Amino acid sequence: MSTQKYDLAIVGAGILGLSAALAAAKRGLKVVVLDRSSRAMGASVRNFGFVTVTGQDREHTWLRARRSREIWLEVAGAAGIPIAQTGAWITTQRPEATRVLEQFMASDMSEGCELLTQPEAKTRCPWLTHDHVGAVLWSPHELRVESVDAIPQLARWLSAHYGVVFLWNTAVKSIDLPVVSTAQGPVLAERAIVCPGEDTISLYSDRPGMGAISRCQLQMLRLDSPGYRLPGTVMSDLSLLRYGGFAMQPAAHALRSRVSTELPQFLDQGIHLIIAQSADGSLVVGDSHRYDQAVSPFAQESVDQMILEEFGRVTGRPAPAVRERWMGSYAYLANTPVFMDSPADNVRLAIVTSGIGASTGFAIGEELISDLLS
Ligand SMILES: Cc1cc2nc3c(=O)[nH]c(=O)nc-3n(C[C@H](O)[C@H](O)[C@H](O)COP(=O)(O)OP(=O)(O)OC[C@H]3O[C@@H](n4cnc5c(N)ncnc54)[C@H](O)[C@@H]3O)c2cc1C
Structure with a gap:
């Protein structure tokens, strides 16, 4: 691991981690994304790739889905991700x-x-x-995008276009900023966003509410x-x-x-x-x-x-x-589309706790970065 210090470390290279990386990179932050797998293999590549707007719950999700759709269109064109339907x-x-x-x-x-x-x-x-x-x-x-191709393509484009660094095969064990401890050694960052998908055990499992997920x-x-x-x-x-x-x-x-x-x-x-x-x-x-x-x-x-x-x-x-x-x-998590928490200064935790991450991830990524930088 290098001694370079990043502005932001993101745990998880699913749609949520990539969405946060995009929002941060647009604001000029130097971003590193860490994932324990050799490539994204979680929910984000197993889904329909269906960005659903109509019928989403008005209360929490409909507006996020509308915003995410706009970003999907922007990103698909720029990153060469075909819209299949x-x-x-x-x-x-x-x-x-x-x-x-x-x-x-x-x-x-x-x-x-x-x-x-x-x-x-x-x-x-x-x-x-x-x-x-x-x-x-x-x-x-x-x-609709073909997730199994779209998610890796999004990661490649973030790397090529915005210089986002991806560290694969890198399980994050703990975060005590500026040190993000991984199985391969420390990574240094000013801030961190944790998007672990369904893994509610490895990081911050003691936070209130995590046990209910x-x-x-x-x-x-x-x-x-x-x-x-x-x-x-x-x-x-x-x-x-x-x-x-x-x-x-x-x-x-x-x-x-x-x-x-x-x-x-x-x-x-x-x-x-x-x-x-x-x-x-x-x-x-x-x-x-x-x-x-x-x-x-x-x-x-x-x-x-x-x-x-x-x-x-x-x-x-x-x-x-x-x-x-x-x-x-x-x-x-029942009646909770997204679980968000601030487990430490400059650290945010975000878990999509319903089946809407492909539809709302880009909007949630923007919200996370706005909150972290405000
Ligand atoms: C079958 C199926 C169909 C679905 N259909 C739809 C749909 O039609 N429309 C829709 O909007 N949503 C749909 N969803 C939901 C959507 O796929 C999820 O909400 C979304 O993919 C969650 O993204 P994520 O980035 O939070 O999680 P994930 O994609 O699971 O990514 C989490 C990543 O974090 C990594 N990670 C976790 N902990 C660590 C750690 N400690 N160190 C390093 N890496 C770590 C994992 O390796 C993983 O790559 C569907 C889901 C499934 C499973």
């Missing part, structure tokens, strides 16, 4: 779900969105509009190309129960009650449907939500089958062959 296509099958969308359309959060009747939807996307489709909400705001585990699939292009990233009735901006609508009660009678096991497993499409036409499909303190190594085939069953209901066609399966997990 734009927009969201939220299709309903139950009248209660259509009612949720109608109520959502009456709110100011629907700006730019359109509620399409079934015949209107059919003219836009005949492949996805079958007899059981009630209505479709089209939102132009969403972006658990984990959410998700099952994901990649399917062969269906042979047509999706109009945007697809969601369905079940998604309306998971996204705060929809779930807050009065009609969501009736929808939940109907789904809990028809598909109780889907609610038990936290299953809803997102179908995202990659440049080669293949589909990233998920997901399920299992909450626990520990992450289980065992994927359940029955859960994958439920996800595929919902795919069939929503698209009106059998799912293409499964090409790949993986599990992901993120930190979880």
Whole structure:
């Protein structure tokens, strides 16, 4: 390790650490990012890469998602990260779900969105509009990147364009500024931001609130190309129960009650449907939500089958062959989208404690840097 002193050391090279690095580098700070892995392997590369704006919880998340979308567009152009898809296509099958969308359309959060009747939807996307489709909400705001490529590309661009230094294979053991102690030796920095993802044990585990953070585990699939292009990233009735901006609508009660009678096991497993499409036409499909303190190594085939069953209901066609399966997990704290703390002078700790880091990370990064420098 060198004797160079950095203005800022960031622990974690997931989307949150990279977002903080970008915000700091824009302010002219000399930044070092440390990650224990040889490359980012956490939640940030296992997700859909779906930057979701419409339907996010107004209270905490919607504004952050809008700001993050702006930064994603700016960064994608500059860093050469392809936007694989734009927009969201939220299709309903139950009248209660259509009612949720109608109520959502009456709110100011629907700006730019359109509620399409079934015949209107059919003219836009005949492949996805079958007899059981009630209505479709089209939102132009969403972006989708291929996370497994986008996150490493973002790190390379931060290094090349802003001179951000990346120290991989470098586990941080403790921070007592200006010394950041790592398994490879000390790194010197004026300030530190810790973005450890779901690792709430290695650093600051004794801080109030840290013990309450658990984990959410998700099952994901990649399917062969269906042979047509999706109009945007697809969601369905079940998604309306998971996204705060929809779930807050009065009609969501009736929808939940109907789904809990028809598909109780889907609610038990936290299953809803997102179908995202990659440049080669293949589909990233998920997901399920299992909450626990520990992450289980065992994927359940029955859960994958439920996800595929919902795919069939929503698209009106059998799912293409499964090409790949993986599990992901993120930190979880009920009713708290982001856990932030100041464990020491000039040190900030930030953990996204819900499934929204791809959608809100860039805005949170800006907030962290503003707070640290103020
Ligand atoms: C399957 C799945 C689907 C998802 N879908 C979406 C979605 O559609 N939209 C959305 O917005 N969000 C989604 N999310 C959530 C999103 O991916 C996360 O909120 C986000 O990636 C969290 O980013 P992070 O940087 O905090 O954590 P991570 O990406 O997990 O990065 C944390 C990094 O910190 C490093 N680290 C930890 N401790 C140390 C230490 N002591 N020393 C050195 N390095 C350390 C780790 O090695 C890791 O690389 C999804 C998540 C999953 C798992």
